[in-house]
Amino acid sequence: MCNGDDSKSVAVLGAGGGGLVAARLLRDAGFRVKVFEASDQIGGVWVYSDSPTRGALYKSLHTNLPKEVMAYSDFPFDAALPSFMKHEDVLNYLQAYARHFNLYHMIALSTPVRSAEYVPGTDWQGDGGRPPGRWLVNGEEVFGALVVANGHYNVPHYPPLLKNDFTGVAIHSKEYRSPSPFANKRVLLVGEGRSGKDLVWELHSLARKVVWSGTSFSDPDAAASARGKLPSSVWPVGRLEGLDKGGRYIVKGAAGELVTSQDTVDAVIYATGYKFDFPFFSESSGLFPSECTMRSPEGAFRESLHLHLFHRKHPSSLFFLGLPEFGPGIFKVMEHQTKAIIAVMKGHVSTEDLASLDIRCSFPYGHMRDDIFPYCVMLDSLPAGTHRSFPDDHWQVKLPRDIEVRMEVARDTREARASMPQRYRDRNYRIIESDGVEGGITWEVVVE
Ligand SMILES: Cc1cc2nc3c(=O)[nH]c(=O)nc-3n(C[C@H](O)[C@H](O)[C@H](O)COP(=O)(O)OP(=O)(O)OC[C@H]3O[C@@H](n4cnc5c(N)ncnc54)[C@H](O)[C@@H]3O)c2cc1C
Numbered sequence: 397m398c399n400g401d402d403s404k405s406v407a408v409l410g411a412g413g414g415g416l417v418a419a420r421l422l423r424d425a426g427f428r429v430k431v432f433e434a435s436d437q438i439g440g441v442w443v444y445s446d447s448p449t450r451g452a453l454y455k456s457l458h459t460n461l462p463k464e465v466m467a468y469s470d471f472p473f474d475a476a477l478p479s480f481m482k483h484e485d486v487l488n489y490l491q492a493y494a495r496h497f498n499l500y501h502m503i504a505l506s507t508p509v510r511s512a513e514y515v516p517g518t519d520w521q522g523d524g525g526r527p528p529g530r531w532l533v534n535g536e537e538v539f540g541a542l543v544v545a546n547g548h549y550n551v552p553h554y555p556p557l558l559k560n561d562f563t564g565v566a567i568h569s570k571e572y573r574s575p576s577p578f579a580n581k582r583v584l585l586v587g588e589g590r591s592g593k594d595l596v597w598e599l600h601s602l603a604r605k606v607v608w609s610g611t612s613f614s615d616p617d618a619a620a621s622a623r624g625k626l627p628s629s630v631w632p633v634g635r636l637e638g639l640d641k642g643g644r645y646i647v648k649g650a651a652g653e654l655v656t657s658q659d660t661v662d663a664v665i666y667a668t669g670y671k672f673d674f675p676f677f678s679e680s681s682g683l684f685p686s687e688c689t690m691r692s693p694e695g696a697f698r699e700s701l702h703l704h705l706f707h708r709k710h711p712s713s714l715f716f717l718g719l720p721e722f723g724p725g726i727f728k729v730m731e732h733q734t735k736a737i738i739a740v741m742k743g744h745v746s747t748e749d750l751a752s753l754d755i756r757c758s759f760p761y762g763h764m765r766d767d768i769f770p771y772c773v774m775l776d777s778l779p780a781g782t783h784r785s786f787p788d789d790h791w792q793v794k795l796p797r798d799i800e801v802r803m804e805v806a807r808d809t810r811e812a813r814a815s816m817p818q819r820y821r822d823r824n825y826r827i828i829e830s831d832g833v834e835g836g837i838t839w840e841v842v843v844e
């Protein structure tokens with residue numbers, strides 16, 4: 397790979413939703429692209445496996461966002477699909493995207509990146525300018541830039557506990573496939589993220605009891621309110637702090653006190669999220685701190701990246717797609733990110749401009765929620781060349797109507813998820829081209 401001017405070559409690490417859109421847009425912008433994919437197929441998270449050691453999806457998983465929010469901007473999901481799809485529909489969609497845009501020949505399957513190393517350049521142009529460094533992949537291939545799209549739902553995060561000598565069955569939600577192994581068991585489900593919230597509804601009718609541990613349930617009012625909305629077999633308790641050999645659990649109470657249960661559990665499911673993992677960078681590279689969880693990336697990533705995307709040490713040659721927990725419409729977010737990368741790689745945006753934009757606009761880490769929408773508009777300001785006038789307060793920016801519609805539908809989904817957690821996926825949305833609306837599009841719920 398990459399004879400001739402290797403500054404125009406890009407290694408894309410991963411062929412999930414992020415790697416695919418990066419490959420397409422970079423290729424269309426004139427770069428030579430090679431996608432490295434560790435697995436034997438494309439699709440990333442959306443590849444289901446019955447094996448608990450492969451993948452992170454459970455059997456019955458449906459999307460928690462509607463297809464109207466999830467699709468790339470110019471490649472809609474099949475109109476015949478419901479808004480909330482089965483996981484295999486998303487995999488089919490990504491495969492269709494790769495076929496439609498002729499990406500397969502650029503992807504090396506079963507080819508993991510084991511090492512990625514920055515090799516500083518010499519001043520080969522002899523003009524005293526910035527020496528162009530290169531990225532050496534797997535010790536043998538050289539590229540001008542590296543787009544990291546390796547996903548972040550691969551390595552389970554387990555909470556540090558004061559005590560854990562539990563000897564019963566304990567799995568992470570990544571290994572969970574169906575509720576059947578938990579029939580008639582007393583299960584401790586830890587975590588009230590999307591995994592915890594889905595699994596509680598899968599488990600409750602089969603398990604004898606589900607003790608559901610969540611940070612918010614340490615507040616007795618929140619626990620009481622949750623009890624009112626949950627089936628009687630589910631018992632919310634505070635944040636998990638420890639587990640003993642016989643299955644007694646220790647949780648945090650309202651004033652921070654530790655409370656040991658009287659009852660015991662037979663099995664534990666840790667729906668406690670994931671860790672970021674970049675094992676292909678050596679520790680001595682200093683590119684990332686060694687331990688970084690979904691819920692504590694604030695300091696680490698803010699120090700490492702401009703705008704959640706451009707590495708501070710190598711802002712014009714090292715990029716990270718989809719890195720924080722962005723929330724709604726991650727495929728499209730990674731599309732905006734790739735367009736911003738191209739603007740930087742083509743020299744249309746200086747690294748000084750990136751640094752200054754990063755200081756002026758503070759986008760949160762952790763769950764971005766609605767901030768994701770002005771974030772996308774901010775990214776678009778880089779290729780458009782309007783980044784210098786992007787407002788410091790990102791909510792001052794006017795959202796284009798298509799992005800506003802995404803935000804409205806995502807908000808509606810969020811509200812429906814909270815008010816009817818078991819039934820929100822029965823809704824269907826319709827996006828309507830409409831002359832009567834500024835920007836020409838609106839949306840509606842067609843079935844409740
Ligand atoms: C259980 C679950 C449910 C989800 N549900 C939704 C949903 O309903 N809606 C939604 O929008 N999002 C959902 N998501 C978020 C999901 O992660 C995104 O939709 C999207 O798939 C992220 O794409 P990605 O390309 O960033 O990462 P991934 O899909 O994880 O792809 C990363 C790819 O990189 C490859 N890779 C990793 N390391 C290497 C290496 N060293 N060398 C080469 N290749 C490597 C992997 O094999 C993989 O193919 C869900 C996530 C999980 C875990």
Ligand SMILES: NC(=O)c1ccc[n+]([C@@H]2O[C@H](COP(=O)([O-])OP(=O)(O)OC[C@H]3O[C@@H](n4cnc5c(N)ncnc54)[C@H](OP(=O)(O)O)[C@@H]3O)[C@@H](O)[C@H]2O)c1
Nearest residue numbers: 458459460555587588589590591609610611635636668669
């Ligand atoms: N399509 C779907 O239906 C679907 C289903 C599942 C997951 N997903 C997606 O998968 C991704 C990961 O979601 P996730 O829920 O697995 O991970 P997550 O969002 O990181 O949630 C992890 C949860 O574990 C909690 N936790 C950590 N330590 C704890 C402890 N000691 N005691 C009690 N709770 C503890 C965290 O609470 P604190 O934050 O308070 O620490 C948090 O609520 C998300 O993008 C989600 O949307 C989608």
